[in-house]
Amino acid sequence: MQFVQPIRDTEKIEQMKKALLTRSKRDWFIFVFGINTGLRIGDILRLHVKDIRNRTHVSLIEGKTRKKKWVPINADLKRIIDDYTAGMKPNDPLFKSYRTKQNLGRVQVYRILNMAAAECGLEEIGTHTLRKTFGYHFYQKTHDVAMLQNIFNHAYPSLTMRYIGINQDMIDEAVSEFTL
Numbered sequence: 001m002q003f004v005q006p007i008r009d010t011e012k013i014e015q016m017k018k019a020l021l022t023r024s025k026r027d028w029f030i031f032v033f034g035i036n037t038g039l040r041i042g043d044i045l046r047l048h049v050k051d052i053r054n055r056t057h058v059s060l061i062e063g064k065t066r067k068k069k070w071v072p073i074n075a076d077l078k079r080i081i082d083d084y085t086a087g088m089k090p091n092d093p094l095f096k097s098y099r100t101k102q103n104l105g106r107v108q109v110y111r112i113l114n115m116a117a118a119e120c121g122l123e124e125i126g127t128h129t130l131r132k133t134f135g136y137h138f139y140q141k142t143h144d145v146a147m148l149q150n151i152f153n154h155a156y157p158s159l160t161m162r163y164i165g166i167n168q169d170m171i172d173e174a175v176s177e178f179t180l
Helices: 009-024 025-037 039-045 075-085 104-118 128-142 145-152 158-164 166-176
Strands: 057-061 069-074
Touching: 009 025, 009 104, 025 039, 025 104, 025 128, 039 104, 039 128, 057 145, 128 145, 128 158, 145 158, 158 166
Parallel strands: none
Antiparallel strands: 057 069
């Protein structure tokens, strides 16, 4: 199993958005939706238009934990959702496969993200990158590990810190300044 990283650099996030948008609006929206909600990709890919259109929150039962999840939709994301879902039917899959017309699969999302990442010079990118990127930037902005732990339904703050790559950042900084 590959270990994936969050995208730490906001410039690289913008490059990913541009690279994905040149392919398709759907591919761009998967990325934007994922980094703004922090949901697992399996939960994102099960969504239908009616689950997010004209809503203030995404409400679902998490596939992994079977726990109820209620994620606020910020104003910018709401505007993007309205634009993306315009003309779509309420029961349409939010992320429809062009080939099968059913919900897009996680393997295909992995391929989509990695193609864009290669164009942007990013490595260690996978479907968890979206969730990790949300967590990394949420933590950088708030420094509230307890809140992030709660958002992610993690058992321990140390697990949350390791998951978003903060521990590795601290190790890298400490060791780079250490000399004998």
